Amino acid sequence: MKPARTLLLAIVLAAMPQACTTPAPQSATEAAAPSIVIYHAEGRRSERVVWLCEELGLPYELKFRRGDVAGSFADIQAVNPGMRVAPTVFYNGELLVESGAILEFLLDRHGGGRLVPETSSPDYATHLRFMHYAEGTLASDAVADYRVARATDGKAPRGEKETDGQRAMRFAEDHLAKHPYFGGSQFTAADIMMVFPISYAIRMNVADPAKYPNIAAWQQKVEARPAFQRMLTKARPDGRVSPPPSLTMP
Numbered sequence: 001m002k003p004a005r006t007l008l009l010a011i012v013l014a015a016m017p018q019a020c021t022t023p024a025p026q027s028a029t030e031a032a033a034p035s036i037v038i039y040h041a042e043g044r045r046s047e048r049v050v051w052l053c054e055e056l057g058l059p060y061e062l063k064f065r066r067g068d069v070a071g072s073f074a075d076i077q078a079v080n081p082g083m084r085v086a087p088t089v090f091y092n093g094e095l096l097v098e099s100g101a102i103l104e105f106l107l108d109r110h111g112g113g114r115l116v117p118e119t120s121s122p123d124y125a126t127h128l129r130f131m132h133y134a135e136g137t138l139a140s141d142a143v144a145d146y147r148v149a150r151a152t153d154g155k156a157p158r159g160e161k162e163t164d165g166q167r168a169m170r171f172a173e174d175h176l177a178k179h180p181y182f183g184g185s186q187f188t189a190a191d192i193m194m195v196f197p198i199s200y201a202i203r204m205n206v207a208d209p210a211k212y213p214n215i216a217a218w219q220q221k222v223e224a225r226p227a228f229q230r231m232l233t234k235a236r237p238d239g240r241v242s243p244p245p246s247l248t249m250p
């Protein structure tokens with residue numbers, strides 16, 4: 001073979017592997033965009049996942065029957081027969097339940113450090129405390145108070161002695177007397193977690209809102225966030241649908 005032809009062949013062969021390689025994705029975001037399907041019921045805890053996705057700018061598909069909470073739960077039952085619960089989320093087809101765990105999972109994969117303090121920060125322990133306090137203490141105590149009242153006289157507990165739910169509200173109130181957020185010095189996913197049990201305790205008349213002025217100011221502030229407002233538009237377009245009955249005032 002003539003030297004010129006050998007050189008040409010070498011050039012062609014060197015170029016071939018590149019020509020056969022799969023084209024690179026257009027951007028890292030595009031490559032990483034997951035499929036997130038949120039099974040939701042209006043006014044329920046699945047709003048937390050929608051709110052977080054709105055904060056992070058993460059695309060998601062929202063499934064619920066507008067104005068029909070029972071229908072929304074029937075759809076959840078069909079895809080998650082073992083645990084009919086809102087939120088039920090499918091992440092690239094994988095089933096996720098427990099709103100706190102779902103938020104942590106999405107933040108680990110897609111947060112890029114947003115809405116979670118650095119582990120070395122003094123806020124980190126505060127953030128973690130309220131991430132878990134929201135369901136582990138406040139929601140469980142407020143729901144227990146509500147159920148006990150409904151099973152007895154149906155009246156809002158307003159005696160001298162605090163119920164467990166009221167004590168859990170006071171602990172949150174005292175925290176906000178010293179810190180602007182449940183995340184500590186900044187808004188974090190812990191604040192997203194805390195909105196549901198706090199509004200539940202107030203709306204159901206488990207706790208007297210007049211006793212929690214710091215909570216009222218915090219709630220106004222976090223619910224004014226554009227991502228919360230977008231969540232409302234998409235996930236609660238007609239307000240609360242079929243809320244459980246509030247306790248009656250004694």
Ligand SMILES: N[C@@H](CCC(=O)N[C@@H](CS)C(=O)NCC(=O)O)C(=O)O
Pocket residue numbers: 043044045046073084085086087097098099100135
């Ligand atoms: N700890 C769970 C609680 C989930 C939960 O109880 N969700 C309620 C809606 S807010 C539910 O699905 N209840 C079942 C029903 O109403 O049938 C979480 O945070 O995801």
